[in-house]
Amino acid sequence: MKFYFEKRKALSVKAVVLVPVVSFVVSLLLTAVILFIFGANPLATYAAMFGGAFGSGRAFTETLVKAIPLMLTGLGVALAFKMRFWNIGAEGQLAMGGISAAAVALFASPWIPKVILLPAVLAGACLAGALWAGIPALLKTSLKVDETLTTLMMNYVAILISETLYYGPWRDPNGFGFPGTAPFPEAAWLPRFAGRAHIGLVFGVILAVALWIVLDRTRWGFELKIIGNSQASARYLGISVERNIVMAILLSGAASGLAGGCEVTAISHRLQQGMSLGYGYTAIIVAWMAQLNPIAVVFVSLLMAGLLVGGDQVQMMMGLPAAMGLVIQGMILFPMLAGSFFTEYHIKVVRSPKAAVAAGGAA
Amino acid sequence: MIGLISSILTITLRAGTSLVYATIGEIFTERGGILNLGLEGIMLMGAVTSFAVSYYTHSLPLALLAAVLVGAALSAIHAFLTITMRANQVVSGLSITLFGSGFASFLGQRLGPATNNHRLVGLVGAKFESFRIPVLSDIPIVQSIVSQDILTWGIYLLIPLAWFYLYRTRAGLSLRAVGENPQTADAMGVDVFRLKYAYTISGGMLVALGGAHLSLSYTPGWSENITGGRGWIVIALVIFSMWNPARAIWGALLFGGINAVQFRLQASGTNIPAGFLNMLPYIMTIVVLVLITWWEALSKKVGAPAALGQAYMREDK
Numbered sequence: 114m115k116f117y118f119e120k121r122k123a124l125s126v127k128a129v130v131l132v133p134v135v136s137f138v139v140s141l142l143l144t145a146v147i148l149f150i151f152g153a154n155p156l157a158t159y160a161a162m163f164g165g166a167f168g169s170g171r172a173f174t175e176t177l178v179k180a181i182p183l184m185l186t187g188l189g190v191a192l193a194f195k196m197r198f199w200n201i202g203a204e205g206q207l208a209m210g211g212i213s214a215a216a217v218a219l220f221a222s223p224w225i226p227k228v229i230l231l232p233a234v235l236a237g238a239c240l241a242g243a244l245w246a247g248i249p250a251l252l253k254t255s256l257k258v259d260e261t262l263t264t265l266m267m268n269y270v271a272i273l274i275s276e277t278l279y280y281g282p283w284r285d286p287n288g289f290g291f292p293g294t295a296p297f298p299e300a301a302w303l304p305r306f307a308g309r310a311h312i313g314l315v316f317g318v319i320l321a322v323a324l325w326i327v328l329d330r331t332r333w334g335f336e337l338k339i340i341g342n343s344q345a346s347a348r349y350l351g352i353s354v355e356r357n358i359v360m361a362i363l364l365s366g367a368a369s370g371l372a373g374g375c376e377v378t379a380i381s382h383r384l385q386q387g388m389s390l391g392y393g394y395t396a397i398i399v400a401w402m403a404q405l406n407p408i409a410v411v412f413v414s415l416l417m418a419g420l421l422v423g424g425d426q427v428q429m430m431m432g433l434p435a436a437m438g439l440v441i442q443g444m445i446l447f448p449m450l451a452g453s454f455f456t457e458y459h460i461k462v463v464r465s466p467k468a469a470v471a472a473g474g475a476a
Numbered sequence: 477m478i479g480l481i482s483s484i485l486t487i488t489l490r491a492g493t494s495l496v497y498a499t500i501g502e503i504f505t506e507r508g509g510i511l512n513l514g515l516e517g518i519m520l521m522g523a524v525t526s527f528a529v530s531y532y533t534h535s536l537p538l539a540l541l542a543a544v545l546v547g548a549a550l551s552a553i554h555a556f557l558t559i560t561m562r563a564n565q566v567v568s569g570l571s572i573t574l575f576g577s578g579f580a581s582f583l584g585q586r587l588g589p590a591t592n593n594h595r596l597v598g599l600v601g602a603k604f605e606s607f608r609i610p611v612l613s614d615i616p617i618v619q620s621i622v623s624q625d626i627l628t629w630g631i632y633l634l635i636p637l638a639w640f641y642l643y644r645t646r647a648g649l650s651l652r653a654v655g656e657n658p659q660t661a662d663a664m665g666v667d668v669f670r671l672k673y674a675y676t677i678s679g680g681m682l683v684a685l686g687g688a689h690l691s692l693s694y695t696p697g698w699s700e701n702i703t704g705g706r707g708w709i710v711i712a713l714v715i716f717s718m719w720n721p722a723r724a725i726w727g728a729l730l731f732g733g734i735n736a737v738q739f740r741l742q743a744s745g746t747n748i749p750a751g752f753l754n755m756l757p758y759i760m761t762i763v764v765l766v767l768i769t770w771w772e773a774l775s776k777k778v779g780a781p782a783a784l785g786q787a788y789m790r791e792d793k
Contacts, residue, residue, distance in 0.1 A: 151586055199566050258769045259715070261513065261566065262761065265708050269758040277751030397570055432594075434585030439578030446571035447553060450563035 118458045125456050132452035133402050137416070140444040147440065153433055162438075165426025166419035172426075174308030178380065180418035181310075182207065182372040182392040184317035187399035187410045188324055189368035193246075195328070195341045195405050196361050202249065202264025203369040204393025205271035206242040210373025212275050213241030215283070215294055215384035218301035218377075227300040234301045235374045242370015243363040245271060250362035254355035268393065279384050293385030303379035313375035317411065320368060324407040337361055369393060390421070391439075398442050402449060417442060478616045484736045485620035489628055490694055492725075492732025494519070494686035496631040498710040499717060499724040500638045501682025505551070506714060507642065508675035509655040509783040513569025514554055515683050516707025517576020521546045522687025524580040524596065527698045528587045531601035536692065539602070543688035544681045550576060551680025555673045562787035573707065584698050596698040603696040627689045631725075638721035651675060655781030658788040668788055683707075705758065712761045716768055718779030730764070731757055 145155035166176045186203040193200035217237040218230070225233050249263035278294075285295040305311045328334035336357055340347040344354050376388050399417055403409035424438025498515055505512045512518075522543035530539035554572050557563040588595040604625035607613075612622045642648040651671060653661035658668045690702050713727035738753045772779070 147582075199570075201570065252766060256766060256769055257773065258766050262708060262712050262765055266705070266712075266758040266761050269705050270755050273751045273755045273758075277749050281749055281751070394574060397567075398574060401567055434582050434594075436578055436582040436585055440575070440582050443571065443575030443578040446567070446574070447557065450557045450568050450571065451561045453563065454561045 119461045120458055121456075125459070128452070128456040129404060132449060132456060133404065133413075136402070136445050136448035136452055139448040140441055143444050144437070144441045148433075148437075151433075153431065158427055158431060158433060158437075161427050161430050162420070162423030165430070166423040171308055172422065174310040176415065176418045176422045177310040177314060178308075178418075179390075179392075179421050180414045181313040181317055182376055182389070183395055183399050183414035183417055184411055185313070185320065185372035185375070186369045186393050186396035187403065187414050188317070188320050188407055189242075189246075189365040189372075190396045191400035191403060191405045191407060191410055192324060192328075192361055192368070193365040194400055196337060196358055197341050198250070198253065198358055198362055198365075199261045200246060200249070200264050200362060200365055201261055201397060202246060202267050202366075202393070203372075203396045204389060204391065205264070205268035206245045206366045206369035207373035207376070207389050207393050208268070208271040208275050209241040209245040210238035210370030211377045211384055211388045212271070212278065212373075213370070214238040214301075214374040214377050215278075215297070218297040219283070219294060222298050222301065230298070230300045231303065231378065234297075234378055235303075235371060238370045238374025239367040240370070242373065243367040245370070246362050246366025247359065250359045254358055275384060275388070276386075279386070283384065285383070291385075293381075294383045296383050297378065301378055302382055303375055305379060309380060311375065311379035313372075313379055316371060316375065317414075321407040321411045328407065333357075369396075395421075395442060398446055402445060404453075480740075482616040482620050484733070484740060485617065486623070487736035487739055488729055488732040489620065489624060490732070491735040492728030493624075493628045493631055494689040494694060494706060495710060495713060495728040495731055496635065496686075496724055497627075497689065498683045498686035498707065499713045499727060500634060500721050501679040501686070502710055502714045503638070503679075503717065503719050503721055503724065504642075504651070504675045504682070505679030506784055507651050507655045507719060507781055508672045508679075509658060509781055509786065509788065510555070510558055510672055510676045511565045511569060511785045512551060512554055512572070512676065512679065512683075513566060513711065514550060514572025514576060514680075514707075515569075515710050516703055516705065517573035517580070518547050518550045518680055518683045519687030519690070519703045519707045520580035520701075521550060521576045521583075522684030523691035523702050524583045524587075524698055526684075526688035527601055527691035528583065528596060530603070530692055531596070531599050534602045536602050536604060539692060540685065540688055543684040547680040547682070547684025547687075548677050551677050551683070552673075554680070555676040558787065559669060559672045559676070562789065565785050565787075577701075581700055584700060597700070598697070600697065602692075604693040625693050627685075627693055631728075635721055635725055638724075642721060652781070655783055658783055662790065672788070683710075686710075709757060709761050712765050715780075716764055718768075718777075719781065720779070727764075731760070734760055 148155045148158055165172055167173055186207060190200060190203050214234045214237055217234045222230055245267060249260045249267065252258035252263055253260045280292050283294045285293060303311050303313060328337065336352045339350065339352060340354050340357055347354050372392065373388065377384055395417055399410055399413050403413040420438040420441055424435045427433045427437060428435040498519060502512060502515060525546045526539040526543035529542040530536060550572055554568055557568040558565045584596045586594050588599060592599060604627055606623050606625050609622050613619050650661065650666045653664065653666060654668050654671050662668050687703065691698055695702060709731055716727045717723035734757050738756060741753060742750060
């Protein structure tokens with residue numbers, strides 16, 4: 114008896130749904146082993162995490178607060194990954210969005226009518242995120258410079274720029290030495306609807322639906338898909354690969370920039386330390402677990418936000434490190450990656466060696 | 477003046493040491509056709525475990541052993557996912573980094589003694605000390621090279637050995653064949669899968685040693701994000717070295733030098749904001765990457781193993 118891996122003709126729908134769910138469960142089981150080794154009760158810990166993230170109205174709004182930036186950056190990353198453009202710079206694009214929003218809200222507000230101040234602030238955030246992603250995109254399409262490295266390096270640069278600003282020239286003179294800018298004028302505040310949960314959620318959901326429609330129902334989306342599958346065939350079909358990649362990556366960066374804009378206008382109302390808690394990196398997990406499907410990103414970001422909020426709760430209640438949420442998140446992709454093998458291949462069992470040769474010849 | 481140069485060279489070599497270990501480790505992995513973007517996570521895990529072991533056992537060999545084992549375990553996951561399960565190498569490497577940095581941070585908040593609230597931050601463990609060699613340690617410049625600890629001395633040996641292994645031995649030839657053209661290597665009787673596993677795992681061990689150097693020698697102790705992106709800079713250094721271990725020293729000296737100059741300028745109290753100085757290594761990485769890519773395109777010289785990043789399937793026709 115011999116085993117063969119045969120490439121499926123079409124992706125298995127059952128596997129596409131099952132793999133992320135099973136991966137999540139496997140990741141919980143593996144983390145339970147770690148918790149057990151460190152002398153914590155895994156069941157009690159998970160119960161506390163779940164309660165802390167979804168157990169009450171207040172808990173759920175905090176989960177939403179963290180889900181919004183994950184959703185926006187996750188959508189940006191998913192779009193980039195669809196083009197096989199490995200944008201791991203969502204963290205920096207988010208930071209640049211926050212910086213640019215702060216610049217408009219603090220320094221341009223006297224010249225902007227109040228009614229359009231907030232849209233102008235958010236537009237500034239999108240623009241900055243797009244520009245920050247656009248540089249690696251142009252370097253990639255014009256000189257073939259590896260984008261994983263450039264996008265990642267620009268994260269560090271963006272975060273250092275924001276620190277330099279709020280520790281230095283932008284520091285609030287009335288802030289008692291607190292590292293952060295002055296608060297924004299109220300016209301630049303993004304409205305909240307429950308607790309700290311804000312209408313950035315609406316942006317996230319609208320963007321998810323819009324992206325799904327564009328990718329699934331429009332000519333442009335079709336072109337992007339072809340480029341993602343094979344740049345050679347896209348070129349053969351007369352599709353402008355470079356232009357489309359740059360446009361998609363500008364959009365990808367704009368989504369992350371908007372995430373940063375929402376964080377500063379809705380949560381902190383100023384630029385300060387702790388704007389991003391690594392959302393741009395978690396976005397990679399969100400996008401991959403959602404299998405790059407924009408609608409799925411919405412739900413996966415809620416789940417991942419729950420892990421972050423639950424992790425904080427467990428730290429307060431049981432003294433376990435909050436980084437536990439990160440451990441579970443980090444572990445999810447391993448079974449995901451192993452499992453996606455089964456969405457593309459299936460195992461063929463061949464009984465006699467003769468049949469195996471025949472099967473091998475036919476494959 | 478010579479004193480200043482000498483002190484900058486000392487810090488440069490010290491700062492460059494972890495980069496050399498990781499660069500050579502990744503060169504071996506990539507020569508086998510496997511791109512491992514998990515370096516940042518592996519270095520962090522190497523740093524946290526080796527520091528914890530040095531704190532509790534005061535044994536530096538055991539601390540290094542712990543780092544090497546952790547590096548082997550993490551890169552074995554990457555090897556299994558990308559070689560056996562044929563997963564996307566970029567995403568698998570990213571997951572190693574995400575998991576490694578999350579888990580390292582968890583361990584840093586949990587492995588410490590109860591008296592320190594279970595944290596490792598702020599503790600002092602055993603660390604490597606620089607040698608003092610009679611006469612040589614008194615000559616400027618020479619002193620910067622010889623008055624170093626055993627890990628920095630290790631790179632003086634590792635660089636020529638790695639070069640010799642890759643270019644002058646049969647095993648090195650097989651490795652290069654696997655990265656260039658696995659089908660041909662397979663036909664030559666090389667066990668492609670076994671070699672890919674072996675070099676991904678041993679490469680990961682060297683990377684973890686680079687991480688251990690940070691917490692046991694360069695900045696002794698544990699702090700969150702102790703690597704500061706070095707794992708990513710190393711990926712650029714591999715490209716910069718054109719996959720040749722002998723050239724690994726130049727990138728390490730360049731980036732170690734940036735660290736040293738940063739260090740000097742900050743110590744002398746310049747009015748350049750610290751933020752701009754801290755940005756230097758990252759901006760330099762981008763600049764170096766652009767220049768080397770541009771130069772490669774102009775000279776039509778490609779150093780990258782031809783089959784880098786591709787899953788190898790025996791049944792593929």
